[in-house]
Amino acid sequence: MAPDLNFGLVLAAVLSLLALSYVFGEHPLLRVMLYLFIGVSAGYAAAVVVQDVLLPQLVFPVLDELFGTPTLDLGELGIRMALALLLLAKLFPKTARLGNPATALLAGVGAALAVAGAAQGTILPQVAATRNIFDVTTLQLALQGGYYLDAIEVIFSGLLLVLASVSTLAYFHFGATSRGKQEPQRSLLVDSLAWLGSFFIAIALAALFHGVLLAALAALVERLDFLQSTLRLLLGMP
Amino acid sequence: MSHGHHDPEENLPDWLRALRRQQEEQAGQSQPAAAPDPAEEPDWLQEIRQRYRPGATKAEPQEPAAGPSEEEPAPALQDTQPQLPLRLELAEEVAEPPEPWLPFEAEEPLETEPVDEALELAEPQARQPYGDIQEVEPAEDSLDLPATPTFIDESDETAFPSTPAFSEDPDDLPSEPGWLESLRPIEDFPHEDARSAAMLPEGPPQEGPLAGLSDVLPTSHLVGQIGKSVEYSTRLQVTGSQRQHAAVLQELLQSEEQRSADPVERPLGNRLLGLLGSLLLIAAVLVPLVTGSQSAGRPDSTQAPEVRNIFNSIDVLPAGAPVLVAFDLQPAQYGEVAPAVSAVLGHLLDKQARLVLLSTQESGPALAERLLAEHLGNTPLVSTGSYLNLGYLSGGSAALRSLTSDPRGVVLSGPGRSDPWQTPALQSIQHLRDFAMILVIASDGDSVRVWIEQAGTQLPAGLYAITSAQAQPLLRTYLQSSPPSLRGLVSGVSGAVIYERLRGDVGLGRHYWDAYSYGLGAMVLVILFGSLYSRLAQTTEPKPAKPGAPSGA
Structure with a gap:
């Protein structure tokens, strides 16, 4: 659906051109655009928090309680009010210590959820997945059917995964033993595996960088498409 | 012509002799009253007097049957003496001009000298509290010395014998001068008296409305405390470690300012290459979008x-x-x-x-x-x-x-x-x-x-x-x-x-796909040529001369 030409569209096109003008280096208009983006983002986030969090979850229940139409239990409302006031005390240096219990509650609950969630959702499923690192079923079928190349591929991929996992873990093993007056050194086996692990780490980082480049390129494609379509609208072209 | 012993009193006129006799008689009438007989004093007062007598210790109590002591009472016990004569004595002491204190005894009377010269003369002697002060060279020699005094550069163990700060052997200690002995505090006094320091008898005040009265609070201290407000320093109390951290932080901030003030100027070749790469990428993306090309193959x-x-x-x-x-x-x-x-x-x-x-x-x-x-x-x-x-x-x-x-x-x-x-x-x-x-x-x-x-x-x-x-x-x-x-x-x-x-x-993904594909190809080319250019620039760049290597003429 082609957008209608309006002020917002033209403003967005101008700001996009300012962002792309970074090709020619920094200039004051680029900084103005950055400040505008940061300010609008922060202001919008604050407005959303007030409208969707503070008003419906704190202010409106208090007003309902005052006008005799309670929508929340009085105890729950009291707890909300107390925690909010304690957090508000963090704004002032003299009363900042009063906000520590509410902050500690937030940090403690967050840490507990993160640890439990990481164990249940990340570590255990991925450790369990290593049981299938050698696809035994596929290997048996390949051997029975005479597909020896496929069988070799299964074995090779399994070995590669094992080698990559062990060598990457060895790279982050910093234990060393000292012999006599010599400096502490890692064992030869761990040192060799760590050297090999550095290659796999480089490949992983390259994959991440590749993803970032693809994301940037996709964003560039979308902005240039927006600019050319806006220009068509301005010029009255189909 | 011989000069025999000549008494100056003999040449006084008669009227002056009469006046002097009259003054002596008046002075004799105003002599302090005799000290009360210790035998008539109560036991508790004798005990206190004995305790505060100089040299008396708790381990060696005095015999109660001892006769009246001829020693002067300790200054701390002057409140037990009659008050009026003491007041007069103090008045005479105040009236007399104080004798200038000198750290050594001059064989001949010293002439009046400027204050600065006197201080310079006294300084070397002040550095040796127990030395033989008679062996010190005349202080006048030091007046012509350069900025660095000779007593520092040419210190002589004979002239300035080193004395340890503390010695357990009392024989090793040199003899103390009389003025230092009088300043030494009595050992038992602070341990025996339970009164506060403000109430300790340290003699009647010599000035103010309470002059001559004993057992009164020292008014001079109170006046000094009232008149002088406590001053607090406005400087920060920082330790050496905190100073080091502050110095490191200041250095970091200064380096940041210098970095922003002096941006690294990129070489012209790098800027041109970056501009060319950007234009190539934009062209590779923009052309398919404008033309609506759908020639690139889609992934399976x-x-x-x-x-x-x-x-x-x-x-x-x-x-x-x-x-x-x-x-x-x-x-x-x-x-x-x-x-x-x-x-x-x-x-x-x-x-x-x-x-x-x-x-x-x-x-x-x-x-x-x-x-x-x-x-x-x-x-x-x-x-x-x-x-x-x-x-x-x-x-x-x-x-x-x-x-x-x-x-x-x-x-x-x-x-x-x-x-x-x-x-x-x-x-x-x-x-x-x-x-x-x-x-x-x-x-x-x-x-x-x-x-x-x-x-x-x-x-x-x-x-x-x-x-x-x-x-x-x-x-x-x-x-x-x-x-x-x-x-x-x-x-x-x-x-x-x-x-x-x-x-x-066929949706938005297909619409973007050609621009995305060609843009990806252009990006690969830019990275490839940029890396090659950077490598070539490094190889052709003249290597900096090693420090210490001989430079060509």
Whole structure:
């Protein structure tokens, strides 16, 4: 659906051109655009928090309680009010210590959820997945059917995964033993595996960088498409 | 001519002799009264007097039958003496001009000298409190010395014998001068008297309205305390370690200022190369967009089974199935994710799924509305508003865990403060697993990971995700976990193109695909030539001369 030409569209096109003008280096208009983006983002986030969090979850229940139409239990409302006031005390240096219990509650609950969630959702499923690192079923079928190349591929991929996992873990093993007056050194086996692990780490980082480049390129494609379509609208072209 | 002993009194006139006799008689009448007989004093007063007598110790009590002592009472016990004569004595002492104290005894009377010269003369002697002061060279020699005194450079052990600060052997101690002996405090006095320091008898005050009276509070101290306010230093009390930290911090700040003030000037070749690369990339992207080219080949769905998983799961959804769409998207990734989101949500809308939108990002609800209106506004469910936007869910991971266990207990705000759980889309929802599908649209892998860790373990059907391309390497591990925490994934423009191909549709992904492909090729070329140029520039750059190497003439 082609957008209608309006002020917002033209403003967005101008700001996009300012962002792309970074090709020619920094200039004051680029900084103005950055400040505008940061300010609008922060202001919008604050407005959303007030409208969707503070008003419906704190202010409106208090007003309902005052006008005799309670929508929340009085105890729950009291707890909300107390925690909010304690957090508000963090704004002032003299009363900042009063906000520590509410902050500690937030940090403690967050840490507990993160640890439990990481164990249940990340570590255990991925450790369990290593049981299938050698696809035994596929290997048996390949051997029975005479597909020896496929069988070799299964074995090779399994070995590669094992080698990559062990060598990457060895790279982050910093234990060393000292012999006599010599400096502490890692064992030869761990040192060799760590050297090999550095290659796999480089490949992983390259994959991440590749993803970032693809994301940037996709964003560039979308902005240039927006600019050319806006220009068509301005010029009255189909 | 011999001069015999001549008494000057003999030459006085008679009137002067008479006047002197009269003064002597008056002085004789005003002599202090004899000290009271100690034998007539009570025992307790004798005990106190004995205790405070100089040289008396507690271990050696004096014999009570001892006769009257001829020694002068200790200054601390002068309050036991009659007061009037003492007052007169003090008055005479005050009237007499104080004799100038000299650290050595001059054989001849000293002439009056300027104060500065006297201080210079006294300084060397002040450095040796117990030395033989008679062997000191005349101080006048030091007046002609240069800035550095000779007593520092030419210190002689004979002239300035070193004396240890403390010696346990009393024989090693040199004899103390009389003035120092008089200043030495009495050892037993502070230990025996329980009175406060302000009340200790230290003699009657010699000035002020209480002059001559004993056992009174020292008024001079009080006046001094009243008149002089306590001054607090305004300087910071910092330690040496804190000074070092402050110096390091100051150095860091200065280096930052210098860096910003003196930006590194890039060589002209690098700037030209960067400009050329940018123009090449923009041209490679812009030309296909303007021309509407669709010549680049699209990727096959067999290369992305995770995309096929999502397609298959949506394809079997019954009509009217509730689908929760978590729109945790940042505005920066909107343009990249929009093709994939429009393809998947278009498929859901074709299946007449009841969309329930939710976001843990502040900007998520607005972006969701914009995307639906911009790319899917023509579909009947969107144009009629048959979807539910629950808005922003605050609280992060804690809110997600609460939403998983008790969705109705989580307060979700919607426009107009209406209860969203009374709408037809949510009437059948009691738990999060009651949704037919949960689709997470996120900018990065962390948002999806939080959903997997907090909610994925409670969902037997698992989660599905649409993300930016930069999140794909991180999320691939969840696709291959056992059981898979993530059932399906569409990432980036390539995922959108694969999904459109599965649906047999030509959408926004296909529109972007040529520009994306040619732009990717241009990017590879820019990186390749940029690396080659950088390598060549390094090899042709003259190496800096090693420090200490001989420079050519």
